[in-house]
Amino acid sequence: MSNSNPHRFSLESFRRKLASVDALPQLCVLGVIAGVITGCLMTLFRMLLKLGAMFFMPDNDPEAFEQLTPMLRSALPLLAVTLIGGWLALHSGGSRHQIGIAHVIERLTYQQGRFPIRNWISQWWIGLVSVLGGLSAGREGPAIHLGAAASSGLGTALKLPHNSLRVLVACGTAAGISASFNTPLAGVIFAMEVVMMEYTTVGFIPVILASFMGSVISQSVFGFDPPFQKAGVEMDSFIHLPWIAASALLIGLLAGGFVRLARSASRLDILPFALRLGLVGVAVGLTAFWYPEVQGMGYDSMRLTLEGNVAVDVLMAIAIGKLILTAGAVACRVPVSIIGPILVAGGAAGALCGMVGNMLLPGVHTDPALYALIGMAAMMAAVLQAPMAALMALLELTHNPQLMLPSMLAVVVACLTARQLCGCDGFFISVTRYGMHPLQQPLMQALSRIxxxxxxxxxxxxxxxxxxxxxxxxxxxxxxxxxxxxxxxxxxxxxxxxxxxxxxxxxxxxxxxxxxxxxxxxxxxxxxxxxxxxxxxxxxxxxxxxxxxxxxxxxxxxxxxxxxxxxxxxxxxxxxxxxxxxxxxxxxxxxxxxx
Structure with missing residues (x-):
């Protein structure tokens, strides 16, 4: 006679095991499921971007703004903010409809990782419109929100304990980044460093599984090609280190200015939301008339920068103009995603620093591509105060481990500059107590795991x-x-x-x-x-x-x-x-x- 218990594998038993602190096998199962769900969602999101680009973009490329006529690419941002404003007015009744990474962290901090379905639906629309409409926006914000909310929604539907919802949010975050950018390790580090703000074995293993599954699904559909891979880019002498540190100092100051400008929303709230939307659309449209490189994510411009095919004035427009346009949109409470734009702006700033280094040190050959790639990591690390996530993202985006040594120095200098000289915490950390975000407080971290x-x-x-x-x-x-x-x-x-x-x-x-x-x-x-x-x-x-x-x-x-x-x-x-x-x-x- 079998001694098996018919209720051993019941949902109620699964919930009870998840409530404890050592529910690693159960969390691994949830991590795999969350990775599959998020991978499918991000595949659909990327397909929708391509589908939208078929109607008006050359070669069906959602980033080919440079090939559009000046009038068309200038009109697109105005159309985009009109569609976003209409959607927000219809579905939220105001401008404070939260989506994106900040929304994920806020729900994890105060709502145990439960997400409203209305915001999740809005993320689809606003994410697609902001990228296709030529605003300075990325797709990592939609990736994280859509993945985290869908994974958490699975746990909510199954009435799982809230400690497992927190892990599901991290799983959706990591899988979203992994599926969107083919950076599985960076997705894991980002989820733990920026969203969860803690490192635990119980948290890491299911998040790794989720990121793995998300990347497998994405690569099976879109293939794999590192977006910024270029052979032969490396630091050939330690003589570059002082100038790399100086360049990182400048990038840290730019990052601090970006964060301060983006956080000036309270000063602009006196203006009607429709007027703020119009200001964002006009600013992007006017800039795009002459410099379309500021539109969209800008990865195509970054690839041209690495090849040395971008003029100095264009690099300045990307390094400064794209930062200002992105921060201005956030300050006007237009919910755009920032990580893609800051990566590209950091790359342009780094390339400019490399060119200046060639003029100041004519006897030392300085490859602007080296400084561009280092600048990407430095800017991301300084804005987010997430050095490990930035280094892992650079490694996976370039497949070049030779960049790690100089990038470590640049990341540290840029982070310290933004934090100490500009007084900026991480971009997504809006509330602190005793110098820590609520998710960073040891007592609440320990009690949230069970x-x-x-x-x-x-x-x-x-x-x-x-x-x-x-x-x-x-x-x-x-x-x-x-x-x-x-x-x-x-x-x-x-x-x-x-x-x-x-x-x-x-x-x-x-x-x-x-x-x-x-x-x-x-x-x-x-x-x-x-x-x-x-x-x-x-x-x-x-x-x-x-x-x-x-x-x-x-x-x-x-x-x-x-x-x-x-x-x-x-x-x-x-x-x-x-x-x-x-x-x-x-x-x-x-x-x-x-x-």
């Missing part, structure tokens, strides 16, 4: 406040740890009583000496012993949510709600402040030992 079912006390029973001696004795038959006392009014908090206190009281009293009323009942609240006031929390919540709930409500413990019966909520367990503190101390000790 959900309440893994810590709560399940051995409980519930009863009315008044009951007979026999009923009180019957409550103890199942040896409960806690007794939940229901109150007569919903506005009064439920109470939890330690069952040991009732057991001791029953041993010290008999039915004859209990003070009862005419109905033969006595009041549990009159029994000596500690009683904890309770507030509800749902079964999917993480310990960080439970901790915040305890701090926000004047209660001593929480009862865990799992669904609802026709007349009252179903209670699955109880969690106390001391249980949360015990878990955190254990986790902290385990982490210290592992170090």
């Amino acid at each position: 959900s309440v079912p893994a810590v709560m006390e399940r051995n409980l029973t519930r009863t009315r406040r008044r009951l007979s001696y026999e009923q009180a004795s019957a409550l103890l038959d199942a040896n409960p740890e806690w007794i939940i006392i229901e109150r007569s009014s919903d506005d009064k908090p439920a109470l939890a009583m330690n069952a040991a206190h009732l057991a001791r009281w029953l041993l010290e009293h008999t039915a004859d000496d209990v003070l009862i009323d005419a109905e033969g009942m006595f009041d549990l609240l009159e029994i000596p012993g500690e009683r904890l006031e309770l507030a509800p929390i749902h079964l999917q919540a993480t310990l960080s949510e439970a901790y915040q709930c305890l701090n926000e409500n004047p209660v001593d413990a929480l009862y865990v709600v799992h669904g609802r019966r026709p007349d009252k909520p179903r209670i699955s367990g109880i969690i106390t402040r001391s249980a949360i503190e015990r878990y955190y101390r254990y986790e902290d000790q385990s982490t210290t030992k592992n170090r």
Whole structure:
């Protein structure tokens, strides 16, 4: 006879395992599924870009703005902001409709990684229109939002605990970048460094699987070709290092200016949103009339830069104009994606620095292509304050490990310049406390890795406040740890009583000496012993949510709600402040030992 349990592989069992901190096999399964979903979504997004380009772009290339007539490419941004503004007015009623990477981090910080479907749908439309419409925008923002929200939506539909939703968001982020740019390792580092803001083994492994699956699906459809690969680009002498450091200093200042300009949105909010949209469209359109290279992602311009086929004035338009146009769009609350534009602007700035180096050091040959590639990494690292993600992106975009040594110096100098001289945190870090974003705080990181079912006390029973001696004795038959006392009014908090206190009281009293009323009942609240006031929390919540709930409500413990019966909520367990503190101390000790 088989001893297998028919419920062993049930969804309920899967949820319960995910609630604990060591649910690595279950998270790996979710990582694979999230990678497949995100890979398919990004394949569809890239196909839609090509489909849209078929109607008006030469060679069906969504970045061939240089081949359009000056009037057409100048009119496209105005049409784009009109379509974006109309969509936002119709579906969100205003300009504060959030999409993109900042939205992903905000939902992960304050909503445990749950996303509204309305914003997800808007991301499709705005992502396609902003790129095809010639705004200075990339496709990595849509990639991250679409992947993270779809992966999280899978967990929400399955009612998975919120600690697993956080990992699913990271999986969708990594797979989105991997599928969009064929950079699987950079996708993993970006997800952990910029979005999750932590490095854990339990988080890394499923995210790696998701990024792998996303890249496999993308490469099976579009093939693989590193966009910025060029043979022979390397630093041939250490004599270049001082000028590389000086160039990175300049790029760090440009990055700091970009972040400050992009964060000036509050000053522009006095203007009507329609006027701000018009300003963005006019600014991009006028610039594109003479310099179409500022439009779109700009990867084609970057490839020409590496080949040395871009004039100095065009490089200046990309390095400065593209930064200003992108930051201005963000400041006007036009939800464009920034990473593609800043990579290209950093590359142009680096190429200019390489040309200046040739003039200042005529005896030393300086390859502008080397400085262009280093400038890409330096700009990305400085704007995002994500040095590892920038280095990995450069490595995978170029397939040139010879660039790593000089790029490490440039990334460090640029990051320090933007942070210390310009006072800029990472572009997507908008709220800090004690110098840290909420996702970076050690306590909340540890408590977010586990959900309440893994810590709560399940051995409980519930009863009315008044009951007979026999009923009180019957409550103890199942040896409960806690007794939940229901109150007569919903506005009064439920109470939890330690069952040991009732057991001791029953041993010290008999039915004859209990003070009862005419109905033969006595009041549990009159029994000596500690009683904890309770507030509800749902079964999917993480310990960080439970901790915040305890701090926000004047209660001593929480009862865990799992669904609802026709007349009252179903209670699955109880969690106390001391249980949360015990878990955190254990986790902290385990982490210290592992170090």
